[in-house]
Structures are given as structure tokens and as C-alpha cells.
Amino acid sequence: MATxxxxxIFVAKLAAAGSAKVYSTYLGGVRSESGTGIAVDxxxxxxxxxxxxxxxxxxxxxxxPTKDDLFSNDAFVTKINPAGSALVYSTYLGGEATDEGRNIxxxxxxxxxxxxxxxxxxxxxxxxxxPPNTFINDAFITKLNASxxxxxxxxxxxxxxxDQRNGIAVAADGAVFVxxxxxxxxxxTVTALQATLSxxxDAFITKLNxxxxxxxYSTYLGGxxxxxxxSVVADDFGGAYVTGVTRSANFPLADAFQSTVRxxxxxxxxxxx
Numbered sequence: 062m063a064t065x066x067x068x069x070i071f072v073a074k075l076a077a078a079g080s081a082k083v084y085s086t087y088l089g090g091v092r093s094e095s096g097t098g099i100a101v102d103x104x105x106x107x108x109x110x111x112x113x114x115x116x117x118x119x120x121x122x123x124x125x126p127t128k129d130d131l132f133s134n135d136a137f138v139t140k141i142n143p144a145g146s147a148l149v150y151s152t153y154l155g156g157e158a159t160d161e162g163r164n165i166x167x168x169x170x171x172x173x174x175x176x177x178x179x180x181x182x183x184x185x186x187x188x189x190x191x192p193p194n195t196f197i198n199d200a201f202i203t204k205l206n207a208s209x210x211x212x213x214x215x216x217x218x219x220x221x222x223x224d225q226r227n228g229i230a231v232a233a234d235g236a237v238f239v240x241x242x243x244x245x246x247x248x249x250t251v252t253a254l255q256a257t258l259s260x261x262x263d264a265f266i267t268k269l270n271x272x273x274x275x276x277x278y279s280t281y282l283g284g285x286x287x288x289x290x291x292s293v294v295a296d297d298f299g300g301a302y303v304t305g306v307t308r309s310a311n312f313p314l315a316d317a318f319q320s321t322v323r324x325x326x327x328x329x330x331x332x333x334x
Contacts (some may be wrong), residue, residue, distance in 0.1 A: 066086045067093035067115070067302025072107060074145060084145030090115025094137070098165040100172070105143030108172050110162030113137050113153075123152035124210055125184065130155070136162035136176050138205055150209025156180025158196055163290075170207035175200065175239050178217065188216035189274045200226035202239055202273060214273030224265075228292040230301065235271030238301045240290030242262065243281070253280035254332075255313065264305050266292035266332060282310025282330065302331040311330035325333070 069089030074085055087094070094113035101107050112134040119139075120126050129136050135155030142149055154160065154174070160183060162176040178201045183192040193199045199219035206213050218224065222245035230238045244262045255263070262282030270277055282288065286308040292304045307328050314320060 066277065067091065068095070070094050070109070070111060071181065072096070072099075072109065072141060072145065076108070086145055088119065088139065089113065090117040090119070092116070094118065095161050097161070098174070100165050100167045102167045104172060105261040106149060107141045107145070108167050109137075109139045109141070110163050110165040110174050110176070111137060112161040118151070118153065119148060120153075121148035122153050122209055124205065124212065125153040125155070128153050128155070128230070129180070129182070130157050130201060132163055133159045136160045136174070138162065138172055138174055138209065140172070140209060152205075152209055154184065154203060156182035156192065160201075163226055164229050165231050166231055168235070171213060172205045172209075173229055173231055173237060174203045174205070177201070177224075177226055183217065184212065185215045185217065186212040187214050187272065187274050189269065189276065190217045190219070192217050193219065198219070198223045198225060200224050200239065200241055202229065202237060202269065204273060216269075216273050218249070218267060219243065220247040220249065220273060222246065223295035224248065227290060227305075228303070230293045230295040232295040232299060234299070236277060236299070237269045237271070237273065238266065238293045238295055239269070240266050240293040240303050240305065242289040242305075248279075248281065250279050250281065251276040252278045254283040255283070257281065259283050260285045260287055260309060262287045262289065264288045264303070264307075265266045266290060266293065266301065266303050282313065283307065284311040284313070286310070288312060298333075300331065303330045303332065304328065
């Protein structure tokens with residue numbers, strides 16, 4: 062239970078009819094934590110990510126059992142059994158500065174996490190990009206093995222400005238899609254639909270290979286105002302669907318249901334192979 066010094070996460074599972082709880086539990090330490098992403102595998106295990114400032118966040122079979130920094134947030138990844146009664150694993154994920162998990166997906170029993178870091182020592186493994194060498198926000202993409210005890214891969218993604226991450230999806234072949242938004246003029250682009258930053262911040266959509274160490278494509282997506290990617294899903298054919306918010310009158314459109322922006326509007330974009 063949360064104390065007066067912070068807030069705890071809660072995790073609840075409802076019965077199929079929504080009329081009863083299967084389980085409901087707190088998750089946290091003596092400081093504050095926030096849960097930002099949740100996923101469930103085919104066996105009913107629940108996977109969570111978010112961030113915590115607690116030095117005593119509950120750990121089990123952890124890749125990183127101790128918090129690197131006494132004061133800043135670390136990301137965490139936690140797997141709870143189908144009954145909600147025990148941790149299969151739970152681990153910190155972070156370095157000496159601020160690290161936040163933002164979303165999580167599961168393929169098989171492997172967890173894929175996207176978040177932000179400004180730690181120069183964020184844990185990486187066979188990365189496409191090393192952590193930032195200054196305290197700026199980079200996106201991170203991390204794949205944990207089934208037991209939560211090791212990184213299958215972990216990489217940063219970004220440029221010299223601020224890069225925020227929001228959504229992640231995994232294709233059938235293991236390729237990883239991420240979306241978010243960036244103010245970096247040098248955000249990495251490959252076979253890009255839009256190769257340059259158009260506004261104060263643009264959405265981005267990036268597809269990494271299954272090893273997490275190369276970009277299959279990466280593009281800005283936006284107009285002359287601000288644009289943000291919020292969520293992404295993968296289809297069965299290697300394509301992706303991205304949604305977010307735009308304030309740009311010249312946001313790139315094709316076969317549009319609504320062809321003019323009316324304020325701060327949502328967008329949906331399909332990327333096909």
C-alpha cells in the first residue's frame with residue numbers, strides 16, 4: 062500500500078463479464094511509481110512497465126536488481142503470474158539519470174519495452190545506437206528474455222535534440238516498430254517518406270530489424286507545426302498503422318477521410334511494404 066510519501070501502481074484483472082475481480086493488487090515501494098504500459102501473454106501472465114523512484118521496488122529474478130540512481134526515476138519491467146499472486150520476474154531498467162518505461166508488448170514470452178532515457182550509462186546490448194553522451198532525452202527499445210534475467214537486445218534511438226517515445230509493436234518476423242516525436246534535426250532516417258524535420262517537433266515511425274541493431278526504415282512524419290506519434294500496431298504483412306496528434310495544416314495526407322486540420326486533431330497513417 063502506498064504511504065504518504067508516494068503513489069503506488071495497481072494491477073487489476075476483471076472477469077470476462079466485468080462483474081467481478083479475478084485479482085487486484087498494489088505494486089510499488091516507499092516512494093512514487095507510475096505504471097504506463099501493460100500487456101498479457103497467451104498464458105495469462107501480465108507484463109508491466111513504467112517508472113519508479115523507490116529503492117525498494119519489489120524485485121524477482123532481476124536483470125538489474127538495484128536502482129542506479131538514488132533520486133531520479135528508473136524504468137521497471139515486471140511480470141506477474143496469471144493468478145496475480147506472485148512475481149515471475151521484476152527488474153529495474155536504467156542508469157544514473159532519468160529513465161522511464163512508456164509502453165510494452167509481448168511476443169511469445171519476450172517483453173519489448175519502449176521508453177525514454179537521458180542516462181549516459183543506460184544498459185544496452187548489441188545496440189543500433191549507444192546512450193546519449195549528454196543529458197538529453199533519447200528513446201530506448203529493449204527486449205528482455207523470457208526469464209527477465211538478460212537483455213536479448215537494448216538500444217537507444219534519437220538525435221541531438223529531445224526524442225520522446227510512445228508506442229511499440231512487433232511484427233510476425235520479429236521486426237520492431239516504434240513511434241513517438243522528436244525535435245532533433247538529425248534524427249536517424251533510412252528510406253524515409255520524410256527525410257527532414259518540418260516543424261518544432263515531428264512524429265516519427267521507425268522499423269528496426271529483429272536483432273534491434275539496424276534500421277529497416279525510419280522517417281519523420283509531420284508538418285510545420287507540432288506532431289506526435291502516440292501508438293503503433295503491426296499487420297501480418299510487414300506494414301504498420303500509426304496514430305497520434307497533429308496541429309499542422311500541411312500534415313502529409315493520402316486518401317484522407319478528413320483533409321483539413323480543425324485544431325489539435327488525431328491522425329491515422331498506414332505504412333505498407
